[in-house]
Amino acid sequence: MKTTLLVVGRTVEKHFITAIDDYIQRTKYFLSFDMEVIPELKNTKNLSMDQQKEKEGELILKALQPGDVIVLLDEHGKEMRSIEFADYMKRKMNTVNKRLVFIIGGPYGFSEKVYQAAHEKISMSKMTFSHQMIRLIFVEQVYRAMTILNGGPYHHE
Numbered sequence: 789m790k791t792t793l794l795v796v797g798r799t800v801e802k803h804f805i806t807a808i809d810d811y812i813q814r815t816k817y818f819l820s821f822d823m824e825v826i827p828e829l830k831n832t833k834n835l836s837m838d839q840q841k842e843k844e845g846e847l848i849l850k851a852l853q854p855g856d857v858i859v860l861l862d863e864h865g866k867e868m869r870s871i872e873f874a875d876y877m878k879r880k881m882n883t884v885n886k887r888l889v890f891i892i893g894g895p896y897g898f899s900e901k902v903y904q905a906a907h908e909k910i911s912m913s914k915m916t917f918s919h920q921m922i923r924l925i926f927v928e929q930v931y932r933a934m935t936i937l938n939g940g941p942y943h944h945e
């Protein structure tokens with residue numbers, strides 16, 4: 789199984805870039821994992837919130853492939869403890885043949901078409917994080933899940 793984190797817009801803050809890259813590199817030891825970036829839209833000042841979501845949604849759908857298992861990161865999705873997320877990843881690794889694609893929305897979230905295309909929604913917390921910060925929170929949890937499954941000393945419970 790290949791795992792992709794699909795995000796809208798480049799990560800801008802340097803401290804996030806370093807930390808996100810670090811967790812992705814560490815995760816790659818256990819799992820085929822990459823982050824795919826959809827370039828941010830230009831001239832968004834002339835777009836309403838809904839228009840921006842719609843256009844970003846079209847780019848998200850274009851980046852998907854037949855057979856992808858699509859999981860949205862969404863504050864209204866299913867919440868899990870880290871050990872439950874590790875178990876969730878184990879089940880996916882045993883059942884997904886092609887790509888498992890996690891998607892983080894743009895600054896205003898997802899368009900209706902993206903919600904319709906998704907198979908699942910998972911939440912990192914009931915709180916809302918910026919579309920940049922949630923990347924770091926998520927990649928850390930994927931790394932944590934891999935260490936739980938492989939008996940590493942990273943997670944203590």
Ligand SMILES: C[S@@+](CC[C@H](N)C(=O)[O-])C[C@H]1O[C@@H](n2cnc3c(N)ncnc32)[C@H](O)[C@@H]1O
Pocket residue numbers: 860861862863864891892893894895896897898910911912913914915916917918919922
């Ligand atoms: C700033 S949030 C969008 C917030 C809000 N849903 C909206 O429509 O304005 C940008 C993206 O970050 C992700 N996100 C933010 N908080 C999250 C959380 N607690 N759990 C999972 N994903 C989250 C989601 O993918 C969301 O689409």
